[in-house]
Structure formats: C-alpha cells, structure tokens
Amino acid sequence: MLLTMTDNELQRIKVIQDICDKRITGVEAARLLRLSTRQIHRLIKRFTKFGSSGLISLKRGQPGNRRHSDSLKLRVLSLLHEHYADFGPTLAHEKLTERHDIHVSVETLRHHYTRRTPIQPHRAGFDGVTL
Numbered sequence: 001m002l003l004t005m006t007d008n009e010l011q012r013i014k015v016i017q018d019i020c021d022k023r024i025t026g027v028e029a030a031r032l033l034r035l036s037t038r039q040i041h042r043l044i045k046r047f048t049k050f051g052s053s054g055l056i057s058l059k060r061g062q063p064g065n066r067r068h069s070d071s072l073k074l075r076v077l078s079l080l081h082e083h084y085a086d087f088g089p090t091l092a093h094e095k096l097t098e099r100h101d102i103h104v105s106v107e108t109l110r111h112h113y114t115r116r117t118p119i120q121p122h123r124a125g126f127d128g129v130t131l
Helices: 007-020 026-033 037-055 070-083 089-100 106-116
Strands: none
Touching (some): 026 037
16 A cells, blocks of 8 residues: 655654654654654554554545535535626625625635636736737
C-alpha cells in the first residue's frame, strides 16, 4: 500500500521511532513535536499497533466538520445566479439573509463567486484596444 505523508507526519515517524529505540524520552519528543506527553503516548500506541500508517491523519479525505450541505450550496448558487448575479458577496449576503433567511458568511459567498467566475487579471494602462 502506497502511503502519502506530509512533512509533519514524516517528522513524527522519526521521533516516535527514536522513542521506541529509547534514543529520546517522551518529554523530549513532546518538545520536538510541540505536543503534550499524553499525545506522544497516544502516538506511540498507534505506531506500535499499526506501524507508520497509524500516524497518518484519519481526517484525510473527509469533508470538514463545518462544511455546508450540498443542498444548501446548490440553493445558494441558484439564488445567486437567478437574483443576485451582479451583486458583490457582501450585498448578496445581506439579501440572502433578509429575503431568504439563509445564513452563510460573506467569505463563503466570496469563495463561491471566485469559483464560479474566474478572475480576469487587469493590466495597468490596458483599455482593451490594440494598435
């Protein structure tokens, strides 16, 4: 099985392996990894039980806890497209809140706007006319 690991996870493997080989203590490992000694003991247990794959984040590939549902996202996008296509994210947030009782942050709307319409770079002094 191919494992992809972040730099932090690779660092954890080295430090936890050093603990298992008794080269460093749990307190030193906690200082190196900026974790509590309790977290270090938890990582040691996972490492001895599952090996290197036990130190990989279990949340990888999972949706975030604060993610909006797909139905709400589709509803917001359809409302933005139908009624508020020429609004900015702040005004669209106000209208969605007062008219449709939909509460999403301005930053969420800004994210939807930028994903929906790619931002065109503007060049200084360019007015669209070529010579």
